[in-house]
Every structure is written in structure tokens, then in C-alpha cells.
Amino acid sequence: MKKLLFALLLFPSALLAQPTVIKAARLFDGTSDTIVRNAVIVVDGKRIVSVGGTIPADSRVIDLGDVTLLPGFIDSHVHLTAQAGDNWYLDYFQELMRQPAEQALLATIYARKTIEAGFTTVRNVGATDYVDVGLRNAINNGWVVGPRMLVSLYAIGATGGHGDGDPIPPARGYQQQGPMQGVCNGVGECRAAVRYQIKYGADVIKFMPSGGVLSLSDPVDAPELSQEEMNAIVEEAHHWGRKVAAHCHGDAAARMAVQAGVDSIEHGSFMKPETLAMMRDKGVYLVPTLLAGEWTGGRADKFPPPIAMKARAALAARSEMFRNAIKAGVKIAFGTDSAVSPHGMNPQEFALMTGLGMSPAAALRSATSVAATLLGVDDRVGTIATGKLADIVAVPGNPLDDIHQTEHVFFVMKEGTVVKNAK
Ligand SMILES: [Zn+2]
Numbered sequence: 003m004k005k006l007l008f009a010l011l012l013f014p015s016a017l018l019a020q021p022t023v024i025k026a027a028r029l030f031d032g033t034s035d036t037i038v039r040n041a042v043i044v045v046d047g048k049r050i051v052s053v054g055g056t057i058p059a060d061s062r063v064i065d066l067g068d069v070t071l072l073p074g075f076i077d078s079h080v081h082l083t084a085q086a087g088d089n090w091y092l093d094y095f096q097e098l099m100r101q102p103a104e105q106a107l108l109a110t111i112y113a114r115k116t117i118e119a120g121f122t123t124v125r126n127v128g129a130t131d132y133v134d135v136g137l138r139n140a141i142n143n144g145w146v147v148g149p150r151m152l153v154s155l156y157a158i159g160a161t162g163g164h165g166d167g168d169p170i171p172p173a174r175g176y177q178q179q180g181p182m183q184g185v186c187n188g189v190g191e192c193r194a195a196v197r198y199q200i201k202y203g204a205d206v207i208k209f210m211p212s213g214g215v216l217s218l219s220d221p222v223d224a225p226e227l228s229q230e231e232m233n234a235i236v237e238e239a240h241h242w243g244r245k246v247a248a249h250c251h252g253d254a255a256a257r258m259a260v261q262a263g264v265d266s267i268e269h270g271s272f273m274k275p276e277t278l279a280m281m282r283d284k285g286v287y288l289v290p291t292l293l294a295g296e297w298t299g300g301r302a303d304k305f306p307p308p309i310a311m312k313a314r315a316a317l318a319a320r321s322e323m324f325r326n327a328i329k330a331g332v333k334i335a336f337g338t339d340s341a342v343s344p345h346g347m348n349p350q351e352f353a354l355m356t357g358l359g360m361s362p363a364a365a366l367r368s369a370t371s372v373a374a375t376l377l378g379v380d381d382r383v384g385t386i387a388t389g390k391l392a393d394i395v396a397v398p399g400n401p402l403d404d405i406h407q408t409e410h411v412f413f414v415m416k417e418g419t420v421v422k423n424a425k
Pocket residue numbers: 079080081127128339
């Protein structure tokens with residue numbers, strides 16, 4: 003006994019070395035079209051060390067029973083640093099009056115809701131005041147619980163465009179923003195805007211080729227940057243080894259962005275079949291954010307009239323676009339634009355995708371292996387396979403028979419640590 007105690011004092015890691023085995027009736031590995039029966043995943047430390055193998059004698063077994071195990075979900079388009087409520091005008095006032103530190107504390111609540119819904123990795127595409135950087139680092143340091151984050155800092159766009167602030171009269175004391183806050187005009191400033199975001203910690207660059215729904219100054223579908231400016235933003239980001247996500251509703255802007263070499267088009271509401279064919283040929287991903295369209299277009303009356311009009315138009319156009327994207331064979335990565343809808347509702351995107359003709363297996367792949375490849379993290383996450391980080395979630399029943407089961411994630415493991423087990 004004394005000897006054992008001594009050994010544990012000297013080598014406390016011996017206590018942690020016990021592997022964990024997760025058992026369940028079914029497993030979806032993130033790549034296939036089908037379910038594997040009688041799943042056994044062996045986790046040692048942060049990683050998966052075997053799938054379907056034998057159970058080591060000294061392991062801790064978590065037997066979840068008649069459920070399906072899946073790779074931790076990935077949301078390619080969130081804003082964990084904010085969240086819209088039912089009253090647009092009240093939201094506006096409250097966000098204006100909040101200190102960045104308060105906003106960061108709120109963001110920790112959104113991060114927890116997101117991971118508890120089964121999302122162990124997110125791409126945060128647009129934030130202010132470096133709250134996204136703070137949250138990412140806090141999660142990485144273990145200070146707060148949340149998904150692994152790739153962050154873009156400020157989204158980049160033109161004066162008056164979707165990346166700029168609202169047209170609050172300068173007489174009220176609001177300063178026009180510049181390249182540090184992502185607002186740029188001309189090739190030089192656009193390159194500077196990219197460099198500023200990378201300087202302060204951007205993993206990915208987000209920019210605004212077209213107008214947006216939730217902004218007061220711009221038409222939703224107009225191109226807001228010149229071809230030269232788009233080329234400069236994408237080239238600069240790629241030089242620094244960062245991928246580029248392009249916010250685009252309009253078709254012409256999307257074509258320019260694809261021409262510039264972006265990695266993904268976000269939203270894409272008004273894109274035509276020819277543009278979708280270009281995306282397929284160049285391997286550009288679509289991140290459709292159907293939930294955002296549903297949430298804004300379906301509640302348009304809460305917004306000021308210019309936004310309401312844009313929200314309805316985008317919602318009316320996006321279903322046909324999405325069906326055309328599937329038909330064309332465009333790579334589709336799961337993304338919700340959560341913040342527009344409440345954090346934690348992310349899984350509702352699955353049923354919206356299958357409702358517009360995507361197969362349940364393809365929808366699940368879009369939130370696992372496909373999104374991992376878009377984000378460039380497929381060497382670590384996105385599938386349940388030997389050597390990958392142990393990001394594993396469980397849902398009741400079989401999500402290939404009923405996709406709504408994804409809305410009932412009750413078990414979440416991130417990097418080998420159980421974050422939630424509500425069984
Ligand atoms: Zn967004």
C-alpha cells in the first residue's frame with residue numbers, strides 16, 4: 003500500500019493513464035453513408051487510440067446504450083460574442099452601452115451553450131473589441147468551458163458596407179472606423195486591414211464582398227468591394243497562411259469573390275446556378291446558414307424597415323439556391339450564423355438542410371469531416387478515427403432515421419474530457 007502511494011506521488015500521471023472506453027449501439031464516423039453497429043471507442047488522454055477494437059483490461063467504461071456516437075459537431079459560422087434578442091432596438095442600446103469586458107463574460111455563457119449542444123469546434127467569423135480572441139484563449143487555457151475556436155477578429159469591408167458600423171451621425175461623436183477595425187478602401191488599406199487582424203490573432207479572415215441583411219446602409223446583394231480589393235484581401239490572407247470566408251448574398255459579388263480565390267462563400271442567398279458551378283469547379287465551399295435566414299426572414303417585423311425588406315428577400319431566395327447547390331455538387335459546410343439565432347440552437351440547421359433535399363448522412367458529414375476540411379483542422383477533428391482528438395457526442399436513437407435527434411445531444415466529450423453527460 004505504502005509502495006503504491008509512493009508511486010502515485012512520484013508519478014501522478016499514472017492515475018490519468020487509465021483509458022476510457024465509450025460503448026454505444028451505433029456510431030457515425032463522420033465520413034461514411036452508414037452507421038456502424040456496436041460501437042467501441044477507446045480514448046487515452048486527449049486522443050482516440052482505437053475504434054471497434056478490444057477493451058483494455060484497466061479501462062473505465064462509459065456504456066451509453068441505445069444511442070448513436072458521432073464526431074463533435076463543427077459550426078463554420080458563428081458569432082459567440084453576441085446574441086440577438088426579440089427586441090432589435092433594445093439589443094442595439096444594450097450592446098452600445100456594454101463594456102467589452104461585460105460582452106466577454108456574456109460570451110462565456112454562449113460558448114458553454116454551444117458546446118453543450120454538441121459543437122466542439124466553431125469558426126467565429128466576425129467580432130469587435132477582440133472579444134473573440136479573449137474567448138478563444140480563455141477556452142484554450144481551460145479558464146472557461148467552450149468549443150475550440152478559430153477566430154477572424156473584425157470582418158473586413160468597405161466604408162458604408164456590411165463590415166462598417168451603422169450610419170450614426172458623426173455629430174453624436176462616433177468615429178469613422180478604419181483598417182484596424184476592418185474598414186478599408188483601396189488595395190493598400192485592404193491589405194493593411196488583413197494584416198491588422200492577423201497581427202492581433204486572426205486564425206481566418208472574414209470579408210464582405212456583398213451587402214448584408216442586418217446593416218442599415220447597404221443593399222443586400224450589391225458588390226461592395228472592387229475586384230482589385232477582393233484580390234488583394236484574399237492574396238494577402240493566403241500569403242499569411244490564413245483561409246478566407248466571404249460573406250456574400252449577391253450573385254455578382256459571389257462571382258467576384260470566387261474569382262479572387264476565396265475558400266468559402268457564406269450565406270449565398272441569391273447565387274445563380276452558373277456561380278454555383280464555378281464554386282464546384284474551383285472547390286469553393288458554401289456555408290449556407292439556413293437558420294439565420296429562417297430566424298431573420300421569419301421574424302422580419304421586429305427589424306427597422308430597411309432590414310426587414312432585405313431579410314424577407316434573402317429568405318425567399320435561399321431555398322432554390324440551396325437546392326441548386328446540392329444539384330451542382332458544391333461542397334457544403336455546416337454553419338448557422340448563431341448570434342442571429344440564440345446560441346445552442348445550432349443543431350436545428352440539420353433539419354433545415356435535409357428539409358431542402360440534403361440526405362441526413364450528407365448533413366452530418368457537412369458538420370463533421372467536411373467542415374473540418376474547410377477549417378483546415380481535419381488532421382485533428384471531424385471524424386472518429388484512431389489518432390484523432392477525442393471529440394465525441396451522443397444523440398438518442400438513430401439520426402439517419404430522424405435527423406431531429408441531433409437536437410438532443412446528451413453527451414459531449416472534448417479532447418478526452420467529458421463536458422456533458424446527461425444520461
Ligand atoms: Zn455572420
